[in-house]
Amino acid sequence: MKHLKKLLQNEVFLYLVFGVATTLVYIATRTILFAIIPQTLLVVFIANCVAITFAFFTNDRIVFKQKSSGWLKRMIKFVLARISTLFLDMVLAYIFVDAFPQIIGQFVGHDIQKVNAVATLISQVLVIVFNYVLSKLFVFTAGDK
Numbered sequence: 001m002k003h004l005k006k007l008l009q010n011e012v013f014l015y016l017v018f019g020v021a022t023t024l025v026y027i028a029t030r031t032i033l034f035a036i037i038p039q040t041l042l043v044v045f046i047a048n049c050v051a052i053t054f055a056f057f058t059n060d061r062i063v064f065k066q067k068s069s070g071w072l073k074r075m076i077k078f079v080l081a082r083i084s085t086l087f088l089d090m091v092l093a094y095i096f097v098d099a100f101p102q103i104i105g106q107f108v109g110h111d112i113q114k115v116n117a118v119a120t121l122i123s124q125v126l127v128i129v130f131n132y133v134l135s136k137l138f139v140f141t142a143g144d145k
Contacts, residue, residue: 011063015135018058019128026051027120034116044093048086052079055131064140074139081134085127092123 007013030047037043056078060066066074096104096119101112108114 014063015059015132018055018063019132021058022051022055023124023128025054026124030120031117034113038112040093040097040116041090044090045086048082048089052082052086055082059135059140064135066140077139078135081138082131084134085130088130089123089127092126093119096122 026047029050030043033043033046034040056075059078060071060074093116097112097116101115102110104115104118105111108118
């Protein structure tokens with residue numbers, strides 16, 4: 001029980017848990033919207049907006065345990081930091097889904113839904129790593145606790 005409590009207070013562990021939750025929110029949003037609106041960049045943008053909103057509130061209160069004051073400033077910095085990973089995600093989506101779907105398609109029978117799913121997973125691994133670094137260094141600083 002002591003180890004579980006310690007684990008649940010570990011910032012990196014909590015970031016990973018809520019990073020996975022944010023990724024699931026993103027993947028679900030992107031997958032559902034892509035089935036309805038097969039416009040890759042629009043779908044990626046909307047899915048990122050939903051995920052960024054979810055991630056800010058979970059990171060601010062649960063992961064980095066920030067005090068209530070100053071949340072608007074942190075949210076602005078958070079969104080600005082996430083714009084860089086949004087750009088990365090959109091570039092990867094454009095390359096792997098729109099411009100060169102055959103790169104992944106050769107492994108999934110050229111099914112565009114599967115190409116989109118694999119591209120989503122690849123981009124999310126990179127996005128999670130970059131987002132942690134940006135959040136830790138730029139957004140949720142020790143002075144805000």
